[in-house]
Amino acid sequence: MIMGLQDLERFKVEIDGHVAIVTMTNLPVNAQDRRFREEQIRLFAVLGQEPDVRAIVLTGAGKTFSAGADLSERSTILAEPGGYDRHNRLVRSAFDCVLECPKPVIAAVNGAAIGAGCVLALVSDIVVVAETAFMAMTEVDFGLAGGVRHILRSFSPSDARLMIYTARRIYGPDLYRMNAASACVPLDRLMDEAMEIARTIATKVPLAVTAAKRSFGLTEEMSLRDGYRYEQTQTALLAETEDTKEALAAFREKRKPVFKGR
Structure with a gap:
């Protein structure tokens, strides 16, 4: 085990050659709570500085990539003095740690990637999706409006607005057609595809x-x-x-x- 990553509760890390396989393990749907985000920030900081790691594959345990933010925490966050500002900084840092990690991150989207789960996939360097997986931004269903800027990085203006305004599910084949994913494969080939990309990157300078x-x-x-x-x-x-x-x-x-x- 890599030093600094021994006590993870929301993630599992495996090393395969020069590739780190990071699996979200906050079952049943890999919801992103405070502990999840704090561990994610630490995890990518450590892997980013690990000389033997040259690429990272990020995926979800179970049938879901990540169903997004743990909304059950919101009442507690709002009740804390300054809680919302601290929460927002933590959320930004959790995405920035992937964007800024020195090592390329390949998202292997195995199932639903909703809200913050969708953004987590899109801040990765390369996205590979299973045919049965989908992305959705459901913020408008809950009176929220986050994620717009990140969605605009990966989708055309029309598709970004379609996704945000309707909260509809965009499945693997359409994500590939929209150029939001580099590959769309059957679920049983997803990790092989992601690992092939990661291993190729690991052979480069x-x-x-x-x-x-x-x-x-x-x-x-x-x-x-x-x-x-x-x-x-x-x-x-x-x-x-x-x-x-x-x-x-x-x-x-x-x-x-x-x-x-x-």
Whole structure:
């Protein structure tokens, strides 16, 4: 077990080579309560700094990816002085820890991904869905209106509004058609598909993958000109690292590279 992750109650972590498999285990529906979010923030911070982990696969135990926020906590949160502000900061941090994790995160959406569960899938780097899985933003059913900005990152303006205004379920094949998912496969092939992507990422130069993820995060709202300039600075810095030199040497010598993370 990786140090710092021994006492998890809402998650299980397994290591397969250079891939960390993170499973949400807050059954029956992997609802996101305060403990869930606190563990998630710690988990991604630890895995992000673990040198042997090069990619992360996130999925849900049981039949659900995540049914979203645990609404039973809301009355307690509202009753605490300043409780709503603290709660909102925790929710943002729980999503940001995935967005900002240095390692690519592949969401293997095995079932319902609702509300905060939908957003959790969409803040991952790559989304793979089962044909029978669905995403839904049901906030309007409960007098809420969260998630709009995250939905707009992954769906067209029309599809984002359709999803938010109607709270309808969007199933795997339509998520793939809408370009919200990179692959849609039968449920029994879901983890194989996600793991194949993760293992492929794990064969690449780790520092280069980390730099690429950093570029995605920082350049998303930059102009094309400024974004490309930033990317060029990253490439220039990588050129001086041992791993980049090793990758080029291995290519010349027709052998498998050995990366050291520096």
